[in-house]
Amino acid sequence: MNEKRNIVITGIGVVSPIGIGKNAYWEGLIEGKTGFKAITLFETAPFGIHVAGEISDFNPVDLLGKKGLRELDRSTRLVNAAAKLALDDGRLDITEDNTHSTGVSVGSTFGSLHSISQFDRQGLIDGPRYVNPSLFPNTVLNSPASRISIRFRIKGFNTTISTGFCAGLDAISYACDFIRLKRVHRVLAGGVEELCEETFHGFHALGCLSGSDGSEPRCCPFDRRRNGTVLSEGAAVLILEDEEQAVRRGAHITARILGCGNHFDPEAKRDFSHEGKGLKEAIALALHDAGIASEDIECIIAGANSTKGLDRLETRAIKEMFGNRAYAIPVTAIKSMIGESFSASGSLAVVAAAGIVTRHVIPATVNYRERDPECDLDCVPNESRQKNVGTVLVLAADPYGNNSAVIVGTFPGNG
Numbered sequence: 273m274n275e276k277r278n279i280v281i282t283g284i285g286v287v288s289p290i291g292i293g294k295n296a297y298w299e300g301l302i303e304g305k306t307g308f309k310a311i312t313l314f315e316t317a318p319f320g321i322h323v324a325g326e327i328s329d330f331n332p333v334d335l336l337g338k339k340g341l342r343e344l345d346r347s348t349r350l351v352n353a354a355a356k357l358a359l360d361d362g363r364l365d366i367t368e369d370n371t372h373s374t375g376v377s378v379g380s381t382f383g384s385l386h387s388i389s390q391f392d393r394q395g396l397i398d399g400p401r402y403v404n405p406s407l408f409p410n411t412v413l414n415s416p417a418s419r420i421s422i423r424f425r426i427k428g429f430n431t432t433i434s435t436g437f438c439a440g441l442d443a444i445s446y447a448c449d450f451i452r453l454k455r456v457h458r459v460l461a462g463g464v465e466e467l468c469e470e471t472f473h474g475f476h477a478l479g480c481l482s483g484s485d486g487s488e489p490r491c492c493p494f495d496r497r498r499n500g501t502v503l504s505e506g507a508a509v510l511i512l513e514d515e516e517q518a519v520r521r522g523a524h525i526t527a528r529i530l531g532c533g534n535h536f537d538p539e540a541k542r543d544f545s546h547e548g549k550g551l552k553e554a555i556a557l558a559l560h561d562a563g564i565a566s567e568d569i570e571c572i573i574a575g576a577n578s579t580k581g582l583d584r585l586e587t588r589a590i591k592e593m594f595g596n597r598a599y600a601i602p603v604t605a606i607k608s609m610i611g612e613s614f615s616a617s618g619s620l621a622v623v624a625a626a627g628i629v630t631r632h633v634i635p636a637t638v639n640y641r642e643r644d645p646e647c648d649l650d651c652v653p654n655e656s657r658q659k660n661v662g663t664v665l666v667l668a669a670d671p672y673g674n675n676s677a678v679i680v681g682t683f684p685g686n687g
Contacts, residue, residue, distance in 0.1 A: 283362020283511030285354035289325035301635035314469035325504025325611030347383035351464035375428035378417035379439025379463035386468035440618025445532035462509035493576035493605035504611025508619035531562025544581030550675035558677035625664035625680035
């Protein structure tokens with residue numbers, strides 16, 4: 273059997289509601305900064321909810337220049353900006369010598385929804401002969417990932433993962449597999465989701481958004497007052513590399529990806545009222561992949577998003593997987609600050625995990641006021657916590673059956 277290859281993070285790019293760039297993002301999490309503000313991207317009067325995690329200070333020209341931007345939709349601009357930040361952070365130049373050994377793996381589920389809607393609307397009203405052909409490339413789901421390869425001249429594999437809440441983690445897991453199989457040396461992996469009227473309408477119609485009952489929107493995971501999530505947007509891209517290759521090129525290594533686990537649960541229910549067997553199995557598989565025991569997990573970043581069912585399901589799964597020790601593990605919910613960005617959320621959480629193992633500060637679950645007996649773990653309420661952490665478990669669960677887990681670990685020599 274071949275020796276397992278170590279996979280490391282050598283570059284990070286983030287575009288989020290609380291900060292652009294990894295340092296601004298990490299500082300925002302540590303400070304407990306919330307990214308919720310009035311929506312300006314579309315008219316919100318029909319919904320009665322006017323707040324979301326909109327990235328209002330994003331100017332793609334600052335990062336990408338003007339050339340070629342006109343034909344890119346918001347999702348593609350967000351993830352390309354994150355990719356540029358990751359390449360700069362990793363000091364990685366794509367050349368003819370390394371382009372074929374570099375891949376792209378992006379999680380995105382609703383990324384093209386607005387583009388499809390606008391393109392089809394014009395076709396239906398004016399007729400197919402009058403649509404703008406320059407908008408057509410944005411109507412395919414793999415546009416954001418493909419545009420990364422086009423812009424940065426990456427000639428290795430290019431893949432889009434569309435598994436809902438789990439897509440950001442699954443894109444990282446997929447990238448790790450390619451590196452371990454020696455098909456590439458490095459992958460730009462992450463996730464993206466844009467805030468648009470069509471996605472907002474969908475979540476609103478499903479009753480998932482806080483404020484749907486006329487109350488003030490709030491995102492308070494694990495809190496008894498929780499009544500829905502706050503929708504958000506964002507993009508995160510990580511450069512994942514084979515450790516030997518990273519050391520050879522003199523890259524600065526931030527952290528390691530120790531293990532990944534994925535499991536589909538056919539018994540899943542949209543309200544997360546199922547038992548959570550899939551999430552528990554994903555955790556077990558990630559631990560096995562990492563070659564560590566449950567006792568080695570020192571912190572958990574939950575996918576908890578302030579909905580009744582998901583927060584309760586994750587709490588139950590953690591208790592059953594970690595036993596009495598579950599109460600001693602800090603379990604933080606960063607969506608209390610950045611909201612629910614769907615397919616981008618997993619990659620944003622992995623970036624947060626890399627910050628935890630390097631800065632040794634666990635971000636808080638903010639907006640926490642009232643204890644829920646069904647969510648009674650240590651959720652790091654309201655204030656970030658100084659703690660020397662070596663391993664972080666990142667979780668994601670989708671209401672339609674997907675479950676994912678990624679374990680991030682410290683890199684020797686990083687303190």
